[in-house]
Amino acid sequence: xxxxxxxxxxxxxxxxxxxxxxxxxxxxLGCDATNYxxxxxxxxxxxxxxxxxxIVLVNSIEKLQNYVDFIPPLAQEIILNHTKPTxxxxxxxxxxxxxxxxxxxxxxxxxxxxxxxxxxxxxxGKAIISTSANISGxxxxxxxxxxxxxxxxxxxxIVKWRQKDLSKTKASSIIIIKKDNTxxxxxK
Numbered sequence: 415x416x417x418x419x420x421x422x423x424x425x426x427x428x429x430x431x432x433x434x435x436x437x438x439x440x441x442x443l444g445c446d447a448t449n450y451x452x453x454x455x456x457x458x459x460x461x462x463x464x465x466x467x468x469i470v471l472v473n474s475i476e477k478l479q480n481y482v483d484f485i486p487p488l489a490q491e492i493i494l495n496h497t498k499p500t501x502x503x504x505x506x507x508x509x510x511x512x513x514x515x516x517x518x519x520x521x522x523x524x525x526x527x528x529x530x531x532x533x534x535x536x537x538x539g540k541a542i543i544s545t546s547a548n549i550s551g552x553x554x555x556x557x558x559x560x561x562x563x564x565x566x567x568x569x570x571x572i573v574k575w576r577q578k579d580l581s582k583t584k585a586s587s588i589i590i591i592k593k594d595n596t597x598x599x600x601x602k
Contacts, residue, residue, distance in 0.1 A: 419575045420533055427538050431570035432456060434561070436579070437471070437544050438528035439499045439586045440554050441561055443569065444471075447481075447541040450511045456543055457513070459568045462550035467516040469501055469586075470523045471544045473535040478523060481509055481541055486591045493525055499586035500524065503600070510541065524586055530575055546585065556582040 423433050423444075430452045433444045443459060445452035447470045457464055472478050475493060478485060483506040492500060507521035515521055524544070526532060535542055546554035547561045555561045558577040566572060588600040 416530065416575050419573045420530065420537065422571055423534055423573055424537050426571040427534075427542060429570075432459065432568070433571045433573065434547055434566065434569045435530070435534075435573040436528070436558070436576040437531050438524075438526040440556065440583045441547045441558055442544040443547050443565070444542045444544055446538075447510050447514060447543050450513055453511045453513050453543060456545060459565065460545065460548070460550045462545075464513060465517060466550075467520070467522060468514045468543050468545045469588075470510065470514065470521055470541045471526050471531055471535060472523060472541050473532045474525065477535070477541070478525065481521065481523065482507055486595070488591050488595055488597075492589070499527065501586045501588045503588065503590045514543065522588060530573075554585055556584065 423435060426433050427446050430446060430449050432452065432455055435442060435444055443456050445456055475490060482504040489502050501522045501524040503520050503522045505520050507515050507519060510521060547565050548554050557580050587602055590598045590600060592598055
């Protein structure tokens with residue numbers, strides 16, 4: 415099942431489609447983070463305002479360099495030593511669809527600690543979107559069974575891997591590294 419899901423998810427991403435997939439945190443909606451139309455569809459599925467940025471996943475610090483101008487040393491330290499999933503907001507994003515960036519040009523990026531995500535991103539060769547599989551403003555799903563049929567019916571491919579996992583999960587922490595090298599938590 416794992417390998418089939420990986421290949422079908424990869425095909426969907428390459429075709430500009432939307433996937434519903436498990437991450438290192440919660441179940442997410444995903445697409446090619448460089449594809450404007452696919453990103454637009456995720457906003458529509460979530461009924462989310464376009465001014466709110468989305469989270470992007472990459473599989474390594476090396477890949478992260480493709481999408482931001484500068485990686486603060488503190489960010490590298492956090493990535494290498496984090497004990498729970500942590501998303502970092504970076505300034506001056508590049509090579510991503512413009513409709514996922516915050517108004518100030520920043521972007522929230524995480525390197526997941528999940529084999530399925532890492533392998534999918536590695537095979538795809540580009541960053542992918544990871545936003546909670548819920549309508550904006552509603553509680554994010556803590557497992558697959560919590561995802562509404564409304565969401566499931568609007569995606570192009572649903573990963574079967576880990577659907578039966580009923581453990582409760584939660585969203586990542588989100589931090590900003592300020593110019594004075596201090597941290598600001600957006601979500602703990």
